Amino acid sequence: MNVAQAIMYLYPTANPLHDFIVQDNGPEPVLRPGAEAKGRVRYEIKPPEIGEQPVEGVHYRYGIDYNLLTEGEDYDLVEKGPYIAVWKLNVPQPTEAELQAAWEAYEEAEANKPPVLTEMEQLQQENMVLRAQNQALAERADFIEDIIAEMATQVYS
Structure with a gap:
């Protein structure tokens, strides 16, 4: 399904460069249970001032280093497909079912077009x-x- 075409079929006056953005991030890693502790790394953002207690998110943050993990054991790559990343229209964002129905209607209209x-x-x-x-x-x-x-x-x- 082409999500952008389905949205344009539902809302023909929408501007795809301003009103919505459809994104596909490709395969993304999904951690398996227990793997977070194995790949957790502390990244320094800025050193605390003298006498100041370090605060997470201000002085450091934790992240996952996938180089320390093994694909298939600690994490899997999952393809989530295209999704609506930004929605600025003044109408409710369509559900997956509405998008699928619009896509099927669009394909039928295109097939019947001379x-x-x-x-x-x-x-x-x-x-x-x-x-x-x-x-x-x-x-x-x-x-x-x-x-x-x-x-x-x-x-x-």
Whole structure:
């Protein structure tokens, strides 16, 4: 499913560069239970002043160093797919079910749409129509000419 196309189908006047952002982060690591302590690393942000107690988030933070962990044992890479990262429209953000329904409706509408012709194909199609019209006019002129000739023979005989 193309989430951005589904949103544009639901809200055709939305601006995809301003009103919403769809993001796909690719595979992301998900820790298994008990692995956090194994890969936990303390990162210094700034040293505390003299006599100041270090505060987490101000002077240091904890993070996970995945280089210390083993993929498959300590963590797994999980593909979450595209998601709505930013929503600025004044309507409620659509649910997954609404997006899926909009995507299916969009695909159906695209499948029923007539094919887009190139400029050359459009010109060829117009040319065929004009030739058919010209042929019809020529046949009509011949018919009228035959009628006039028949009327003239009856009048002069």
